Amino acid sequence: MFIPKRGSLVPLFCALLLLTGCWDSVEVEERAFIYGATVDLSDQQTEQNQQLILTDQVVVPSGIGTSTTEGGQEQAYRNISITGENINHMNTQLSKKANRTLFAQHLEVLIFSEEVTKQPEVFENSLDVFTRGQEMRRGMKVAVANGKASALLDIKPEHIKLPSQYIETLLENQRSSEVAKPLRLDDLHKYLFLDFSFVIPYLSISDDKNIEHNGVAVFNGNERVVVGRLDGELTKGRNFLTGEAEFGTMMIPVDDSKSDSKSVVQFTEVNSDLQLVNNDKNNLQFEIKMDVAGNITETSSKTNPFENLDTYSKALEKSIKQLTERTIEQAQNELQTDIFKLNVYLRGNHYKLWQSIKDDWDTGENYFSKSDIDVKVNGTVEHSGNTIYSTDKEQN
């Protein structure tokens, strides 16, 4: 019979395993899962450095409840805050307050208060811990809050027990065109490397049960701070220009004679195409062509939509053009920041030109503000909805 000698290895291996023990073993119920985190500015300031407040929302699993253990009235979370200069250091300090091992692998949302993002370096430095840490996931969503960010974690949403989970799903909901796409941490990371300007979803508390999107905060990649924000309407304009508006509606005036007759168009398709027309860096000319298609969902106009889709299309084109031009105006003059991803386009398609202007793109010389952005809209209203007449025949 065949007797392998290497059998002697097996007990050796077992002995070794027994000797090793389990250093990293932490039972799941012993961990404190951080689901959301916020960073605020502290009132106390030292001379050199800004003091920050880090608030972690830690999940209390039994509060969420399972079938056997009724969640009931128990709160499903607790918020732990700490003040300090350095996020990671603060995180370690937080462990002193938590009775369990803090565990950030399920951290989904990261919210900065507007003040933090306006402090040069503070925002970037506090982001570093979230991109460097091995336990941070790259898909976490970043947002900016109006006012105190930690207040968002104290909201009592009606259906969801975890405020941060509510915020997460809120950020993901793209059914409105006034909402910017959620900003993933790895995209943010990339933009920071490339010195690109970008927008961050902007949240504000509407009442003690609800949070709402309130446009976007605009981050200037060259100046490394948030320079301002766009309101919902202008965010929509920006989303048209970048082609990011996927869902949503727009109110358009139909008859110019009667100013009160409005009609609502729901988009089915929004495409935009960006072209650089000339190469002179002091007078860059961009052309943005947009194709917008939509259906009428509501109208108070007397114009028969079934027969006059063209009229509606014209009206749609006109209102989009107005909106986008207002947005461009705002971006070039007030914010002086490229929020239309022109930077991405230039780097990708005109690399040499980009290399020569990138340091003065939306700062200093500010080639962005000097450039000329021409918008062409091609609007189509495809369908008048299920009913044909907007008003009763008898009234005519």
Next chain:
Amino acid sequence: MNLNNRYRYETIEERDILIAVPSLVIAIGILYMPRSLADTTIGLDAIYPLLFGGGITVLFIWLVGRIASRFPEQSFLTYASKLTTKPIAIAISFLFALHGILITSFELRGIAEISHLYLFEQTPIEIIGLTFLLVVVYAVSGSRAAIFRLNALFLPIIMVAVLFLLLFSFGFTRYDNSIPIFQTDLQGYWMATHRSILSVSGFGVFGYLLFYISLVRSPKQAPKKAVFGMIWVVVLHLMIVVITVLVFGNITTENLTFPVIELARTIEVPGGFFNRFASLFFIIWTMAIFNTCAMAFDVAVLALQSIFKNIDKKKIVFVLSPIIFFLTGLPKNQDELGMVGRVIGYFGLGLVASVTILFLLLYKIRGVK
């Protein structure tokens, strides 16, 4: 058990070579390869030097296959002695054994380092390395054909893992990341070519075929199989680089320690039971690293076995293991480890290239059979 040879299941077959090449080459290197390629290139430009470097490696493996397949069922030492002289052959065998030992300890340290980074925090790095080494020793003390069978068992799993990774990260790719094209300067291409040869050849381990192909019973098709295996590796590198750069963009890729693991960390399978793929991916990658380790160790054993004919295989294994474990602890940090990797890689590449060319010339001049 005298039945073994009659069924011919104890010899290495041609088709084993096809599987052995990717199993040998794919290991730690590929996990950070996108970083080192993106480092000197812009946009997706890394694929051109990768193709070029891959082409050179494929050519080399064909030469290796050609020379080794001329001497079927002979050990490396035997045919090397015929081509050169016995002392030179012994010296070359020693160098290969050294390379095998170095590669084993490098991979061992690599896996300990990465699992320390992604899986464990407290567990001592020595324990991670030691447990892995013991498993490798267990494999090497078995039969050589069994190691090739292990390749055949693990490679499909590894491929499926890679395919899953690529498939799921497809949704995270951005067109923006693929542009600009052709903006890299020549210096950048040159550096990237270097690095891609280093990675595609797996730090020179593809040269181990000099030992293995000659063991094949009838190795007529072996060079072709080796070439196919290598093309497979190049395609795999290509896919990984393309997807990684498309997902992260060139700049981020360049700044990630292990871009491929980061890629696995990025994707989240919606609605899945495991929505985080990274730990699972890394665990499966352990098998790839294990295959490389086992074969590198085996080559070291094989080379020494042919020199010291009287010493039992197991004795060689048990003498080498502590040496390997000792070497594992030498690099002080990640940076040094990377440097050691490059040194081993260039040593291996130089060794394989010079031995292959030397042998081919001698074969043409002397015409030994």
Next chain:
Amino acid sequence: MNKRSKFKSENSKASSPQQDDSFTIEIGTNLDKNLTSLKTMLGEPTDLIIREITIGPNQEKIAMIYMSGMTDNQLVHNNILKTVLSSQPQADADLLDYFYQEIIAIADITKTNSLDDVSYAILSGDTAIYVDGTNTVLLMGTAGGEDRAVEEPQSERLIRGPRAGFIENIGTNLSLIRQDIKDPNLRFKTHEIGRRSKQKLVVSYIEGIIHPDLVDEINRRLASIDTDYAVSSGEVEQWIQDSFLSPFPQLVDTERPDRAVEALLKGKVVILVDGTPFVLITPVTLTETFHSLEDDNQRWIVGTSLRFLRYLSAFIAIFLPSLYIAIVSYHPEMLPAKLVFSIAAAREGVPFPAFVEALMMAITFEILHEAGVRLPKIIGATIGIVGGLVIGESAVSAGIVSPIMVIITALTAIASFTAPHYSMAISLRLLRFTFMIAAAFLGLYGIILVYIMVNIHIVNLKSVGIPYSVPFAPVIGKDWKDMIIRAPLMMLMKRPAYLNTKDDTAAKKRRQSK
């Protein structure tokens, strides 16, 4: 009956077991003396029946001898005793020849001169007739006795398949095989095992299909068996397997003749042992241990799906508890947040770490299983109630284990039972513990190390010289369509390539002319 082998008597005068092989006691012509020597040899057992009859005009003495309970009584009474008693031999006739040729209505009848043969025959259930004055003995094949009927096998049930199973009698078993294969090349090579039990062991194969080396190897290994008594084929299996350190079965057992026949036709060896309904099939590979005949009986899509279901179950049976331990204690980040929270909530209040919890439940299950197997069927049902209700339900409400652990234990247990071979199922359940320990110490990393070790073991393991990991490694692509999936029948024209059969065509497409 088949050719009888020599009987090495333990009870003859010389009591040493190391007897000369050619030892025989010549039978004399004196009936009384012969009977005495026979009785002495067998030790005058109470169940030995000697019926002395006087017959014919010459009042010749004859004796009929058999062991009660081992013969077919009908046969002995009607075909031998009655006909002998009612016979009227001629005065000058040779009584022995007369019986042999005219009287006894039994086909299997032989003459012998050796006491050795006689005693062996009687002990096997044959009937012997001694005639005074001659030294030749008639032996009649009357073996029978109490045999179980051929009925549906208990251990392997099929929905669609023959309802026949092997029984304890090797003769019946051979005939069950013979009924299915009428090929003249079907070979039954008889061995005798058991120094004292003298069991018959038959190696069965089809010459012309099987690789001859395989038969030689099996015969060589069987010859090495040296034991008093092989309790069943399981003991034979352990004598001839390749590695005794392996948790995996290298020969599989079956109770089903159709399964044995299928194996024979594939080019394998079937070993039948007297006294057990379980026959052994070898060589076998890892994937084949997950095959059931059901796969072949169903259409190929169903068959293939069932096979994959079984692979999945095997995976669950081995890995699920260890994955649970690894995830709960080391890597909760692998799971979606909601799942983690509900696991954490469920484990809230459980006083043990996941490993202890899992180990406790796994061992409890094994105890329940073992108890259930041993108990009679009627009491067995209570085990289910006790196990399921009392232990599962109460343990959860007492807060000793989490409900998720109960789900995992139950799923693991059920999954392990899908393995068509019990010996494989039990190996899987054993391996599960190794993985659990590894997971407790090093999490996923531990699991993968043990997984690699198990794989190293498998690739080094052989079943009668055939690598256990075929057709994955070495890769034999041709065999994938029958061994991993179950391809449509018209694609399965060849016998498995890994067996190196001499005749590799199992079926052919026949064109029908219109």
